Amino acid sequence: MARIPYKTYLSESELPKQWYNLRADMKEKHDPFLNPGTLKRLTAEEMYPIFCEELVKLEMDDTTEYFDIPEEVQEYYRTFRPSPLVRAYNLEKALDTPAKIYFKFEGNNTSGSHKLNAAAPMAYYAKKQGLKSLTTETGAGQWGTALSMACAYFGIDLTVYMVKVSYEQKPFRKGVIETYGAKIIPSPSDTTEAGRAILAKDPNTGGSLGCAISEAIEASLRDKDCRYALGSVLNQVLLFQSVIGLESKIALEKLGEYPDVVVGCAGGGSNLGGLIAPFMKDKLQGKVNTRFVAVEPASCPSFTRGKYAYDFCDTARITPLAKMYTLGSNFIPSPNHAGGLRYHGMSPVLSKLYHDGYMEAISAEQTKVFEAAVKFAQVEQILPAPESAHAIYGAIQEALKCKESGEAKTILFGLTGTGYFDLKAYMQYNEGAMDDYIPTDEDLQKGFEGLPKIDGNVI
Amino acid sequence: MARIPYKTYLSESELPKQWYNLRADMKEKHDPFLNPGTLKRLTAEEMYPIFCEELVKLEMDDTTEYFDIPEEVQEYYRTFRPSPLVRAYNLEKALDTPAKIYFKFEGNNTSGSHKLNAAAPMAYYAKKQGLKSLTTETGAGQWGTALSMACAYFGIDLTVYMVKVSYEQKPFRKGVIETYGAKIIPSPSDTTEAGRAILAKDPNTGGSLGCAISEAIEASLRDKDCRYALGSVLNQVLLFQSVIGLESKIALEKLGEYPDVVVGCAGGGSNLGGLIAPFMKDKLQGKVNTRFVAVEPASCPSFTRGKYAYDFCDTARITPLAKMYTLGSNFIPSPNHAGGLRYHGMSPVLSKLYHDGYMEAISAEQTKVFEAAVKFAQVEQILPAPESAHAIYGAIQEALKCKESGEAKTILFGLTGTGYFDLKAYMQYNEGAMDDYIPTDEDLQKGFEGLPKIDGNVI
Structure with a gap:
């Protein structure tokens, strides 16, 4: 059997x-963001000091179905898109499954992940508004790298x-972040009141x-020509x-395929939300029965063990309140x-x-996630990011x-990125020294603890 | 002006x-490899204890123009090929040059470079010959990673x-090499006589x-089911x-282009030789006047300051002799x-x-190479390997x-790989602490020193 196509790239047109x-x-619709002071629906004007105006408009708009991608952003996208849709023939064979497994691989760019998709318009709109600089946070570093790249391209300090x-x-x-001209500060730091307060509570x-x-x-x-950018x-x-x-x-349509199941890793939801969007549209319109599966770490189980409640998006409680699944x-x-x-x-x-x-x-527990990652790396020849490996596991x-049922389902998962900066983790796994901590109910x-009660909600 | 296509991917067919x-x-033809004992032309039989038989046949054949790529290798190639041909619109703009710059980007795979192209057939032919394991050397680590990936795929120890x-x-x-199941030993080591001899001479x-x-x-x-593999x-x-x-x-033909200049970095020649091959064919046949430019580090200038002579390929003098540009x-x-x-x-x-x-x-001196690398990273949004940055510089x-002459030449260069494992180097550059050592004539x-004189040659 000719295993072609292995990868499907769309043309730029x-x-x-x-x-x-x-x-x-x-x-x-989801419940609106609230101003934590008034507990009233947050207005666009209240968000302008924090975010670019164009981004605020996009944030608030829950009725417009499609937004044009600016030419400049499309041009930037072409530096790293299209990303390939890959048929995981080798993984299918290794699992001896009748399922057809596809993954959308977003890792083939220097940020190492899908994060550039959002970094590009954020840097672009900041430039368009005449701003000089942005600030942001990063966890694994992929978002920070992505935004540093986009800021270097569009000429914004970060x-x-x-x-x-x-x-x-x-x-x-x-x-890599400094090579793109951005400044990087480990957090919590003593450069902000929030950071100092957190350090005072727990210096370690x-x-x-x-x-x-x-x-x-x-x-x-602090700076009128600066705004904040959030990657998820x-x-x-x-x-x-x-x-x-x-x-x-x-790409799937070209192959005559439609997914029965879509699987994605879930942290803040940036990749999962983007991956499922057009398929979920079909489901919301009653056209398909596709299942959507979020996979999260057992150590940080927002969906599976969190509460659906209003909460702050940050630790120092300076953000608006969002109604979401939260661990507090x-x-x-x-x-x-x-x-x-x-x-x-x-x-x-x-x-x-x-x-x-x-x-x-x-x-999923960490060891199982890395087990999936290493199997995938060996047969599909891509070293995945630990985040992405959650989707592989799922x-x-x-x-x-x-395999059990004999059904030849079509599975699509999001391979969000590569693990080239995560080798310490792989080395820990290879040495059998991985930590599988799962939080207790306590x-x-x-x-x-200490969070205000809002609108009858639990926090 | 619509800057399309930015990237050209061939279809798998x-x-x-x-x-x-x-x-x-x-x-x-180039002068033949010699047996250092007899100073006679090396025979295939003399190479069989070191290399796979099929590889020896390919090594010796200087008359067959094309060799079929085995189906299994083609299938493996599809896990990471095609690689894109990219029009460096952003670099052209930054340089304000009338030249059209294209680069062939080989870094979008977990090995981070073009090295997988050779690793795949080496692992495949080893498997086909019934061998159990391979050994190899690696400098930057890209070749070692590539061969570990191919060996994991084909089931060969490394x-x-x-x-x-x-x-x-x-x-x-x-x-990453261990994640692919291979063993890695820093060299020189005490695991071989050659290593111990080198360490005895200079422990540091x-x-x-x-x-x-x-x-x-x-x-x-040492092992009859093991052979050696060389990546360049x-x-x-x-x-x-x-x-x-x-x-x-x-890809260039599709775009109606033919390069006036082809530029590649040169270490052992693996990428440069592959990149120029079909264009050099045209030049050898008198069809084109394309120029070919090798770029090497000023600290290791084989072409520009080496001798064209018979020499050993290794330090302990256990390899055959090759007629080549060598620093000794x-x-x-x-x-x-x-x-x-x-x-x-x-x-x-x-x-x-x-x-x-x-x-x-x-x-090129190292600082200039990194200057080119950082400029390229910022405008083209790919962090290059230091090796590849030599080609960018060129x-x-x-x-x-x-720009000076006003000629709109078409330049093609080989972007062999990514610098994700070279951040120590970038950090040194960012700190202005890069070493620009150039060897003296002494x-x-x-x-x-101490090398035998061969056939009237200088060593």
Whole structure:
């Protein structure tokens, strides 16, 4: 049997010229962001000091179905897109499954992940607004790298607050981010009030995405020509990431395929939300019965063990409140190696879809995730990021179910990135020294300690 | 002006099904390998204990123009090929040059370079011959990673001797090579006689490719089911790497282009030889006047300051003798960051072409190479390997000449790989702490000390 095509690349003329806004097709919208002071719906004006104006407009718009991708952003996309849709023939063979496994591989760019899809418009809109600089946070470092690349391209200064434990796990992220001309600061740091407060509480903390967000926002507010950029969770991010799903759908159509199951890793939801968007549209319109499976780390289980409640997006409680699945904004996840998934909250859009039964979620322990990663690396010849390996793990579970049932289902998963900066993690796995910490119910309780009660909600 | 296409990917059905053997079109062949004991032309039988039989046949054949790529290797190639041909619009703009700059980007795979092109058939032919294991050396680690990946895929055990200075510069190469199930040993080591002899002479040596080759060959000879694999220099390697040039030529034809200048980095010649092959064919046949430019580190200048002479391919003098441009097999290059270019010798095929005036060569100091690398990373959004950055440097020089003359030449260069494992080097550059060591004539003299005189030649 000729195993062709192995990879499907769209031509540049086939690339999406519009982003797709999944919210426009949701009959029930997610609950709005709230101003934590007034507990009233957040207005655009309240967001302008933090985010670019164009981004705020995109953030608030839950009715427009498609937005044009600016020419300049399309041109930038062509430096790293299209990404290939790959048929995992070798993995299928290794699993001896009748399932057809496809993955959309977003890692073939210097940021190492899908994060460039959102970084590009953020840097572009900042430039267009006449801003001079941006601040941001980064967990695994992929987002920070992506934004540093896009900022170098569009001519915007950037400061990146990187979660300290990841900064130490991945010493070379600093090198690449600085090569792109950005400044990088391990978080929590003494450069912000938020950071100093967190350090005062626990000087040895490894930090968290929630802490780093607090610092980046505080730093951006100091300068009128600076704004803050966030690489996940937000509606605008899911919108930008829709290129992943849109490209996947066109490529699958060329192959005469439609996925029965779509699997993605879930941290803040940036990749998952983008990957599933056009397929979820079909499901929301009652056209298909495709299943959607989020895979998260057992050490940071927002969907599977979190609460659906209003919560802050950061640790220092300076962000608006979002209705989402959350482990509590006080939750500091254990230092597993999937830094991009170590976030207490989850995209409000995905939270709503999960809550309404359109999506499923599972969690996986770290050793099992790396087992899947190494198997995949050996047979498919791509070393995946630990985050991405959660999706591989989930896809393998689905493929093994097919082996049992004999069903030749079509599985699509998102391979968000590469693990070239995660070798410390792989070396730990190879030595059999991986930590499989799972929070107890008590640990989880701590995430909500001291948080205000809002609108009858649990926090 | 619409800057499309930015990237050109061939379809899988357009991928080369044969390797092209440049030697078949050379009117004057390069001088044969010699047995160092007898000083007679090396026979196939003498090579069988070291290399797979099929590889020896390919190595010796300088008349057959094309060889079929086995189905299994074609299938493996599809896991990472086609590689894109990219129009460097952004670099052209940054240089304000009328030149059209294209690069063939071989770095989008987990090995991070073109090295997989040769690793695949070497692992495949070893398997086909019923061998159990291979040994090899690696400088920067890209070849070792590539061969570990191909060996994992085809089911062959592998031991990699990695040049010690690179092993220390790139601590995470170990992680990826071990993830693919191979064993890695910093060289020189105490696991071989060659290694122990080199260590006895200089316990603090950082090693060299020449040392590591000695160790890998010695280790392979211990086991009848084991052979040695070499990632550069050899004719077979240039043959396998011809897919780079073949793909480039098809893609350029689609665009209605033919290069006026082809630029590549040169260490042992693996990428350069593959990139130029089909274009050099046209030149050898008098059809074109294309210029070919090799770029090498000023710290290891085989072409530009070496001698054209018979020499050993390794330090311990256990290999056959090759007629090539060489700095002398006793030469230990300074620990610059382009580990893949730190080799005393050069492909005999390229040496012959250079000697006969078909190719040019320049050398570049490290700081200038990194300057080019950082500029390229910022505008083209790909972080290049230090080796590849030599080609970028060379291409920029050609583009600047066009700016002066106003000529809109078409420049093609080989972007062999990515710098994700070279961040220590970038960090050193960012800190302004880069070493620009250039060997003195006296240093170069030492490379030849104690070597036998052969056939009236200088060594």
